[in-house]
Amino acid sequence: MSQAPHDEFRDYVAARRPALLRAAMILTGDRVEAEDLLQAALANTYRAWGRIKDRTAMDGYVRRAMVNTQISWWRRRKFEIYPTDELPDQPVDDHTRRSEMHDALGRALARLPERQRAAVILRYYEDMSETEIAEVLGVSVGTVKSTVSRAVAKLRDDDALDLDFPDTP
Structure with a gap:
């Protein structure tokens, strides 16, 4: 007997979350942003779960969703950044x-x-x-x-x- 789609998705996330989070960390460079990015990509993946036939390619699908989401976030942030004459108080990441x-x-x-x-x-x-x-x-x-x-x-x-x-x- 096969699992219900939401059970199958839950099992996939439980098994692959650590590896996917590491990939998100590489994309964002920040743990909190990586968790947000992974959550957004998993939400997109869950919505498409029934249409994805090749379950062996799930990691690639989620990673592609992370990249696409990250690009969208970059584009949105570009309009939120304004040049200033004042230097920030925070040190720049080395x-x-x-x-x-x-x-x-x-x-x-x-x-x-x-x-x-x-x-x-x-x-x-x-x-x-x-x-x-x-x-x-x-x-x-x-x-x-x-x-x-x-x-x-x-x-x-x-x-x-x-x-x-x-x-x-």
Whole structure:
């Protein structure tokens, strides 16, 4: 017996939301805007759910909806921005600094043993639970916990990550 369309959509969103949110973060550069963008794209996708025949292409459909929505938002914002002689009080985002931190993290991850690197990536990049990671790696949940713990400890001690990270609120 097949699922009702809204149940099928709910299951899709539950399974793919973390990956889709990461894509939205790349598009917006801001967590709150990314959540708004993903929500808008999922609303559009839900309205078209019955017309979408190829369920294997859903991620591409949602990503395209995010891009289209983001472009619409950019166009609308363009009319809301007015030039001024006054400088804003907020500091400008330093993309160079963020890139340096990203590169340093990539180098540090590359130095981890394969299982530790896989566990960290699955846990923090793919947002998988310890149980899901255990299934993927074919190990026990306890092994996942200790592997991630040791990997994070190594990353904290790694000299390549000795950047002066700004404090987060």
